[in-house]
Amino acid sequence: MCNCELCKQNKADNKGSHIIPNFLIQSSFAENGKEGRGNELIFPISIISDFRFGRTVLPERIHQAIGRELSDEDIEKNVKTPIPYVKDYFLCTNCEKRLGVIEKLYADAISKANAIDNYIETPISPHLSHLFWLSVIWRISVTNFGFKFQDNTIEEDIRNILNNTLSLKIDDIPNSGIYIARLKKYGYYLTKFEEDDVIKGLYAPPTKRQQTSFYPFLINNYAFIFTYQNINDYNIDKNEIHCFGVEDYLNRSRINKGDSKEFFNCLDKETFIQILKYQSVDHASHMEEDLGVILSDYFEIQCPKEFVHEVFMTYIAPIGKRSTPSKNAELVLQTLNQHRLWSIIKTTYEKWVKEYDNAFLGNISLE
Ligand SMILES: [Zn+2]
Incomplete structure (x- = not known):
C-alpha cells in the first residue's frame, strides 16, 4: 500500500x-x-x-x-x-477526516449564505473557504481527475499548505502564520447556478484549450475558476477566461484572494442551461481533438492521429459527416453511448494490428 x-x-x-x-x-x-x-x-x-x-x-x-x-x-x-x-487508497483515514472537517464547515456555511444584491458572501473566515477550495483542486490534480497541474511545484505547494493547516478541529486550524500567508498566491472566482429537479450539472474540468492562466471547472452547479498567476482584479484580462460564457458575468464579481470573506455570484436557471449548451457545443466541435487527448491519457501512450480520426469517423458515421458545431452537438447527444465508443475503439485497433501491422498499444489489452 x-x-x-x-x-x-x-x-x-x-x-x-x-x-x-x-x-x-x-x-x-x-x-x-x-x-x-x-x-x-x-x-x-x-x-x-x-x-x-x-x-x-x-x-x-x-x-x-x-x-x-x-x-x-x-x-x-x-x-x-x-x-x-x-477513489480508494490515496488518503489515510486521518487525512480523510481532516478534509471532512473543513468540508462540513464549508457546506454548512454556504447553505446559510445570504444574498446581498446578486452577490453572496460565505459566512466563515476567508482562510477557511480558501483552504476548502484548495483542497478540492489539489485532490483533482493529485488523482489526475481530468486535470493535472503541468507545473507540479504548484500541486506540492498546495499539498504543503493543506498538510500544515488542516486539522481534526476547526479551532486548531491557524488563521495566520507562514502557511496561511501563502494562500494569497492563489485566487478564484466562484459562481453558483440555480438548479431544479431537471436541470443537472456535470463535472467538466478545463480542456487544454481552456487553460490559460485561469483554470475553469464546472462542478455540478458551480463554476470554479482558479488561478495562481493572476490574483488581482485590476490585472485581470477577462478575455483570457474561457468558461462557456460564465466569464461574461464576472464583471460583477470579484476574485477571492483569501483576504476577505468569500464572494460569489449567483446566476439563474436559464443562464445555467445556456452555459451547459455552450459546453456541449464547444465540446462537440472539438470532439475529435478531445478524443485524441483522452485516449492518449487513458492508454498512457500517444495514439496516432489517423487512428483517432478513424475511431471518430466510425463513431459519428450513423449520423453523417460532421459539419457545424451545433450539428456536432446534436449528433453527440444522439449517439451518446460509451459502450459503443469502446467497441469501435476495439474494432479499429484490431484492424490496425491486422491490416496495418501497427500494434502501437504494445502490451496493453483492450478489455
Ligand atoms: Zn495522510
Whole structure:
C-alpha cells in the first residue's frame, strides 16, 4: 500500500475518498431528493467526459435527454459502475477526516449564505473557504481527475499548505502564520447556478484549450475558476477566461484572494442551461481533438492521429459527416453511448494490428 498523498507519512488505507466533496455534486446524482448509489443522475452532455472517468451514461430521464431508451445492457453496466467521484487508497483515514472537517464547515456555511444584491458572501473566515477550495483542486490534480497541474511545484505547494493547516478541529486550524500567508498566491472566482429537479450539472474540468492562466471547472452547479498567476482584479484580462460564457458575468464579481470573506455570484436557471449548451457545443466541435487527448491519457501512450480520426469517423458515421458545431452537438447527444465508443475503439485497433501491422498499444489489452 502506498503512502497517503496528503501527509506522505501514513499508509493510504482509506477506501472511497471523495475526489470532489459529496455535497457539491450530490444534487447531480439524486433524483427527487433521494440519495445514494443507484440514484445517480447526470445530465449526459459529454460522452467524452463520461468515458474519461469510466462511467457509462445513466438511464433515468435518458429518453428526454437523448431521445431514445437505453438498452438493458447499458442499464446493467450502469448499476455495476461505481460513483466515479470516489477513489480508494490515496488518503489515510486521518487525512480523510481532516478534509471532512473543513468540508462540513464549508457546506454548512454556504447553505446559510445570504444574498446581498446578486452577490453572496460565505459566512466563515476567508482562510477557511480558501483552504476548502484548495483542497478540492489539489485532490483533482493529485488523482489526475481530468486535470493535472503541468507545473507540479504548484500541486506540492498546495499539498504543503493543506498538510500544515488542516486539522481534526476547526479551532486548531491557524488563521495566520507562514502557511496561511501563502494562500494569497492563489485566487478564484466562484459562481453558483440555480438548479431544479431537471436541470443537472456535470463535472467538466478545463480542456487544454481552456487553460490559460485561469483554470475553469464546472462542478455540478458551480463554476470554479482558479488561478495562481493572476490574483488581482485590476490585472485581470477577462478575455483570457474561457468558461462557456460564465466569464461574461464576472464583471460583477470579484476574485477571492483569501483576504476577505468569500464572494460569489449567483446566476439563474436559464443562464445555467445556456452555459451547459455552450459546453456541449464547444465540446462537440472539438470532439475529435478531445478524443485524441483522452485516449492518449487513458492508454498512457500517444495514439496516432489517423487512428483517432478513424475511431471518430466510425463513431459519428450513423449520423453523417460532421459539419457545424451545433450539428456536432446534436449528433453527440444522439449517439451518446460509451459502450459503443469502446467497441469501435476495439474494432479499429484490431484492424490496425491486422491490416496495418501497427500494434502501437504494445502490451496493453483492450478489455
Ligand atoms: Zn495522510
